[in-house]
Amino acid sequence: MRLILWLTLFIIQNLCSLEAFAQERPSYQISIKHQGDQMILSCKEGCDWKQLSFTKPTKHAPQAIDRSGMVEGATFTTGDDHPYYFSIYEQDNYIYLKGGNDNGFLSLGFTLMEQRVQWIDQNGMIP
Numbered sequence: 118m119r120l121i122l123w124l125t126l127f128i129i130q131n132l133c134s135l136e137a138f139a140q141e142r143p144s145y146q147i148s149i150k151h152q153g154d155q156m157i158l159s160c161k162e163g164c165d166w167k168q169l170s171f172t173k174p175t176k177h178a179p180q181a182i183d184r185s186g187m188v189e190g191a192t193f194t195t196g197d198d199h200p201y202y203f204s205i206y207e208q209d210n211y212i213y214l215k216g217g218n219d220n221g222f223l224s225l226g227f228t229l230m231e232q233r234v235q236w237i238d239q240n241g242m243i244p
Contacts, residue, residue, distance in 0.1 A: 143163060143219060143239060144163050144238065144239050145160065145162060145184070145239055146163065146243070147160050147236070147237050148161070148234045148235070149234065149236075150234045151229055152232060153231075155170055155171070155173065156170070156172070156205065157169070158182065158205075163184070164184055164186075165184055165186065166186045169182070169187060171187065173207045174204075174206040174207065175207065176213070178206070179204035180204060180205050181204045182202070182204070202216075202220075203216045211226050211227065212226070212227055212228070213226045214237065221241060222240065225242060227242065
């Protein structure tokens with residue numbers, strides 16, 4: 118009986134912790150589009166920028182993005198300086214995103230046809 122009570126309390130405590138973490142995560146909605154050798158990101162909400170455009174980054178030179186826009190380098194640090202920090206690059210017709218600690222994803226990969234758009238938010242891809 119004690120074991121069941123203890124397990125129930127443990128599960129409830131962990132669920133509350135996960136919910137609190139999800140609520141603390143900054144929210145945003147960003148569309149990703151590639152056109153020729155350009156990558157175009159448009160922010161619908163949660164950013165200090167509306168649109169970013171840059172030459173498609175590669176695995177060896179990814180482009181880092183945060184709330185304020187493009188960031189030098191692609192190291193993942195946490196804190197107020199880089200909320201919802203992620204890096205993006207293209208390799209073999211796939212778009213890859215590597216998320217920082219403020220995101221609900223660590224890594225995403227998807228194909229993106231020319232002129233098509235893929236939306237992402239703090240949790241990952243939006244269908």
